[in-house]
Amino acid sequence: MAKGKILNLNTEQLLASLPRPESVPGFSSFIPLYEEMVKGAPPECTIVEVGSWCGRSSIAMARAIIRSGKQIQFVCIDKWDFRDPKRVQGTIFEQHDFCLFDIWTEAISPFRPYVNVRALQCDSSAAAALFDSESVWFVYIDADHLFKSVFKDIKAWYPKVRFDGHIGGHDLADDIPGVEKAVRKFFGEKWKKWGQRSWLHTKAESVCKK
Numbered sequence: 001m002a003k004g005k006i007l008n009l010n011t012e013q014l015l016a017s018l019p020r021p022e023s024v025p026g027f028s029s030f031i032p033l034y035e036e037m038v039k040g041a042p043p044e045c046t047i048v049e050v051g052s053w054c055g056r057s058s059i060a061m062a063r064a065i066i067r068s069g070k071q072i073q074f075v076c077i078d079k080w081d082f083r084d085p086k087r088v089q090g091t092i093f094e095q096h097d098f099c100l101f102d103i104w105t106e107a108i109s110p111f112r113p114y115v116n117v118r119a120l121q122c123d124s125s126a127a128a129a130l131f132d133s134e135s136v137w138f139v140y141i142d143a144d145h146l147f148k149s150v151f152k153d154i155k156a157w158y159p160k161v162r163f164d165g166h167i168g169g170h171d172l173a174d175d176i177p178g179v180e181k182a183v184r185k186f187f188g189e190k191w192k193k194w195g196q197r198s199w200l201h202t203k204a205e206s207v208c209k210k
């Protein structure tokens, strides 16, 4: 049962009282993919987000988990090391002294009573090493979009995905060719485009031995 029901709020009332993704800066066009993954998830499982930045996509996932009523452990991974005032502007950054981790922490904190959310502030591959093989239902990679980085992330995370799970990521786009190149190099044709800018591989459909 979702913790929200314990408080005698119905789920929609609870969600109405919690922040929406747009309350923090972000890029996520993949919220429907998050919702679909949570809908298809087993009642108890782990979902990982690699690249959480200010928390927009993390909020979207937290909301989907609350709506599902499932016991999903949600792990957000980011280096949260980028705080260059020349490259990010806006009140929210100034208020937090350009500390991205503080922005993310504040964004997600209203969800903590209702969702089992954890943060790992480290490099994606180092974080992957902390997970057991085939222990994660869904991993979404939205970190560095260079070819080498995306390939490294996929290589690190693919073995951690459950036999019936999924791995996907952002940002398939003509002006960011490294993402598709890395996905093709790892999966060949065994992946699909999801929505406008995401890719998705379903492990059960094929087992890649790379």
Ligand SMILES: C[S@@+](CC[C@H](N)C(=O)[O-])C[C@H]1O[C@@H](n2cnc3c(N)ncnc32)[C@H](O)[C@@H]1O
Binding pocket: 025, 026, 027, 028, 050, 051, 052, 053, 054, 055, 056, 057, 058, 077, 078, 079, 080, 081, 082, 122, 123, 124, 125, 142, 143, 144
């Ligand atoms: C595009 S932003 C994520 C946006 C977020 N998913 C959203 O939709 O709001 C990319 C994030 O990935 C993080 N990142 C980049 N390379 C990383 C790595 N190797 N390990 C962990 N985090 C990384 C950056 O710190 C940055 O916060």
